[in-house]
Amino acid sequence: MKQHDVIGVGLGPFNLGLAALLDSVEGVDALFFDDKDSFVWHPGLMLPDAEIQVPFLADLVTLADPTSRYSFLNYLHGQGRLYRFYFREHFHVLRREFEAYCRWVSEQLSSVRFGHRVDAIRPTPDGWSVWARGVEYRAKHVVVGVGCLPSLPEFATGVTHSSGYLHVRDQALAAGSVAVIGSGQSAAEIFADVLEYGRGRLDWFTRSAGFLPMEYSKLGLEHFSPEYTAYFHALPEDKRDALRAGQDLLYKGMSAETSERIFDLLYTRSIDGEPDVRYSARCELRGVDGRHLSFHQLDQGIDFTHEADVTILATGYEPAPIPVPGHLLARDTAGRPVVELDYRLRLADGSPSTLFVQNGELHTHGVGAPDLGLGAHRNAVIVNALAGREVYAVRERNVFQSFGISAA
Numbered sequence: 001m002k003q004h005d006v007i008g009v010g011l012g013p014f015n016l017g018l019a020a021l022l023d024s025v026e027g028v029d030a031l032f033f034d035d036k037d038s039f040v041w042h043p044g045l046m047l048p049d050a051e052i053q054v055p056f057l058a059d060l061v062t063l064a065d066p067t068s069r070y071s072f073l074n075y076l077h078g079q080g081r082l083y084r085f086y087f088r089e090h091f092h093v094l095r096r097e098f099e100a101y102c103r104w105v106s107e108q109l110s111s112v113r114f115g116h117r118v119d120a121i122r123p124t125p126d127g128w129s130v131w132a133r134g135v136e137y138r139a140k141h142v143v144v145g146v147g148c149l150p151s152l153p154e155f156a157t158g159v160t161h162s163s164g165y166l167h168v169r170d171q172a173l174a175a176g177s178v179a180v181i182g183s184g185q186s187a188a189e190i191f192a193d194v195l196e197y198g199r200g201r202l203d204w205f206t207r208s209a210g211f212l213p214m215e216y217s218k219l220g221l222e223h224f225s226p227e228y229t230a231y232f233h234a235l236p237e238d239k240r241d242a243l244r245a246g247q248d249l250l251y252k253g254m255s256a257e258t259s260e261r262i263f264d265l266l267y268t269r270s271i272d273g274e275p276d277v278r279y280s281a282r283c284e285l286r287g288v289d290g291r292h293l294s295f296h297q298l299d300q301g302i303d304f305t306h307e308a309d310v311t312i313l314a315t316g317y318e319p320a321p322i323p324v325p326g327h328l329l330a331r332d333t334a335g336r337p338v339v340e341l342d343y344r345l346r347l348a349d350g351s352p353s354t355l356f357v358q359n360g361e362l363h364t365h366g367v368g369a370p371d372l373g374l375g376a377h378r379n380a381v382i383v384n385a386l387a388g389r390e391v392y393a394v395r396e397r398n399v400f401q402s403f404g405i406s407a408a
């Protein structure tokens with residue numbers, strides 16, 4: 001049976017970036033599978049004017065290879081829209097434009113296969129067998145890029161998660177009362193959308209300390225760098241967990257622009273009287289029974305209830321399970337897969353691993369794991385590992401800040 005050098009499972013932006021960077025690499029035969037029929041990006045939150053939270057340079061390839069034909073600028077050039085983008089002078093691309101760009105890339109790559117769900121990945125003496133649509137494929141290396149799944153409190157199964165907002169948008173805009181839970185970008189976008197286009201009462205609750213903006217200062221953004229990733233990875237597990245517990249606003253808050261838009265909408269609305277809106281922090285959702293929501297105010301220690309016709313839980317995401325038998329992977333004290341600095345998944349038997357993960361290493365590599373800005377770097381590291389040589393330069397020094405003090 002033919003053995004590919006690498007099979008990629010999942011074609012979100014991260015594995016699509018890998019496929020694009022591998023496209024020009026001699027001697028690496030790659031194949032990528034995705035269960036969707038074409039490239040689709042967060043369809044339930046593709047709000048018309050939503051923007052990506054990183055500059056356009058964080059496309060699939062540029063930060064690893066600015067000469068790549070798969071860059072966002074080359075996409076605009078190909079579409080005859082480069083001058084318009086140039087005059088628009090706006091670094092943050094619309095989410096649907098980023099999706100269109102990714103689809104444009106995917107349609108040019110002969111290594112991608114949409115409509116292929118991978119049901120199993122099994123070790124073989126010289127690599128892996130990957131089963132998709134009942135057919136077995138073989139590869140020396142496998143890169144798992146299956147993304148994340150909506151995370152819902154156990155007591156709230158069946159309630160709409162923010163990832164499915166557009167499927168209930170009409171209902172929410174027409175509803176007499178809507179409640180949004182959570183205070184990240186998704187929650188803020190949905191709250192702003194219902195505030196602007198909805199007609200009923202609107203409530204917003206979060207258990208976090210407040211409705212606070214994501215850290216976006218230039219010095220703060222240096223945490224999304226290869227240096228910080230290496231520094232974080234080298235720390236002991238307990239230090240990593242403690243550090244990340246205090247970094248929510250580095251990657252979970254709302255953008256300052258969305259926060260401003262909300263305040264401006266409220267201010268404008270208040271000219272005609274007090275808006276029928278409430279938002280309250282330190283309120284933890286503890287139960288859902290149809291329209292009845294039970295909360296606990298964490299500082300005052302008070303329980304209270306609230307009723308809403310439509311409730312949207314913007315309660316985040318968790319890594320999708322890696323479709324590999326669990327016993328094969330080495331685990332840390334919390335049962336999470338151990339991921340090496342070069343994104344290999346450590347095997348439980350200690351044998352050399354040819355299994356890589358994309359965006360499943362928040363606990364080992366830190367806040368940059370889900371960030372588009374570090375996708376190209378991660379892929380450059382993986383391409384070099386797959387090719388067994390330096391195809392893309394991976395620099396040690398990229399930012400001004402020094403993370404950690406060298407023992408010497």
Ligand SMILES: Cc1cc2nc3c(=O)[nH]c(=O)nc-3n(C[C@H](O)[C@H](O)[C@H](O)COP(=O)(O)OP(=O)(O)OC[C@H]3O[C@@H](n4cnc5c(N)ncnc54)[C@H](O)[C@@H]3O)c2cc1C
Nearest residue numbers: 010011012013014034035052053117118146147359371372
């Ligand atoms: C609404 C939203 C907006 C975001 N915006 C930004 C942003 O602006 N900037 C930023 O830096 N980050 C952003 N992120 C975070 C992150 O970059 C994205 O989640 C990104 O999509 C992650 O890419 P991925 O490749 O890991 O996975 P995904 O995009 O989740 O793609 C994984 C793919 O794998 C497929 N798949 C899963 N299992 C299988 C299987 N067994 N077989 C075959 N296919 C499979 C899935 O169907 C999916 O197509 C955003 C996240 C969300 C939820």
